[in-house]
């Protein structure tokens with residue numbers, strides 16, 4: 001039996017002439033942590049609202065447990081949303097905030113008490129029932145917002161940038177808590193963020209969005225190691241991206257030289273882009289490496305040196321080196337064939353997946 005709980009098929013959203021969602025196709029399985037990741041305005045919140053039922057899609061279908069729900073009103077959908085600003089009722093205490101939805105549903109008092117107790121226990125706020133919202137820290141307010149959502153036992157919890165109002169330290173703590181909570185509850189989470197580190201750390205699967213489209217979907221490791229295009233390579237982690245040509249399977253040319261690589265399935269001599277992650281580069285003396293560069297600046301980052309250097313064609317290279325360099329040094333870069341990641345220009349995700357499957361594991 002399929003585990004898919006939410007599915008969007010060929011979903012479009014238009015406001016007048018502006019298309020803010022373009023042919024969105026996503027499948028969300030039960031019990032996993034999913035993230036919609038993308039820059040501001042890429043359409044993340046619009047997808048959440050389409051699933052929650054707060055907006056009508058212009059075209060396409062939304063399914064929940066295999067049933068089309070385009071016409072099902074928001075309050076009849078088994079999803080709940082935690083908003084960026086938590087949308088708590090400031091004049092009510094914690095108990096009343098969490099119990100609110102159950103009271104609207106006119107549940108018996110005893111049931112409300114039990115479910116609120118349980119929800120507060122889950123988010124580790126037992127004993128806070130009578131506190132006013134204004135007496136809580138940002139992280140505690142965030143947990144009340146989650147308790148208020150999970151008390152209604154949704155099958156899917158939608159979280160719209162719920163950590164963005166928190167300071168850096170609390171944000172990190174809450175990341176651990178959210179991940180742990182999701183695993184404990186076993187509820188499907190669909191989380192929205194523009195923070196790539198947060199997405200990589202929390203998710204089972206990520207949908208990378210830009211300009212109303214899903215650019216790539218996959219596990220954090222897949223997306224980091226095998227970005228599909230320039231946008232994804234640039235947005236997720238740090239990257240050196242250079243233009244080149246695919247000479248033949250497993251041989252790519254850039255910076256005027258041919259290099260052995262781990263990619264295949266392109267046309268001979270096809271123009272490509274090559275990604276090299278800074279942490280996969282190191283420096284050595286000229287003549288012993290693969291690309292010669294002049295060091296421009298260096299910063300000590302504790303466990304590595306962050307070096308910015310330029311090759312003879314004036315391309316910038318970012319290097320996380322275990323070895324120090326000096327400004328003005330001329331050095332060679334070293335990297336392994338498997339650290340070269342070659343991207344075709346304008347390859348669809350379907351073709352990309354099929355190509356990878358055709359040669360990986362050979």
Ligand SMILES: Nc1ncnc2c1ncn2[C@@H]1O[C@H](COP(=O)(O)OP(=O)(O)OP(=O)(O)O)[C@@H](O)[C@H]1O
Nearest residue numbers: 015018020038039040041042043044045046047194
């Ligand atoms: N009611 C509306 N009318 C017109 N355009 C809208 C409307 N709502 C959203 N948009 C546009 O749709 C695009 C996507 O918005 P959306 O809120 O989904 O982006 P987002 O990725 O969630 O961004 P952010 O991270 O800033 O919240 C934006 O360009 C936005 O201006």
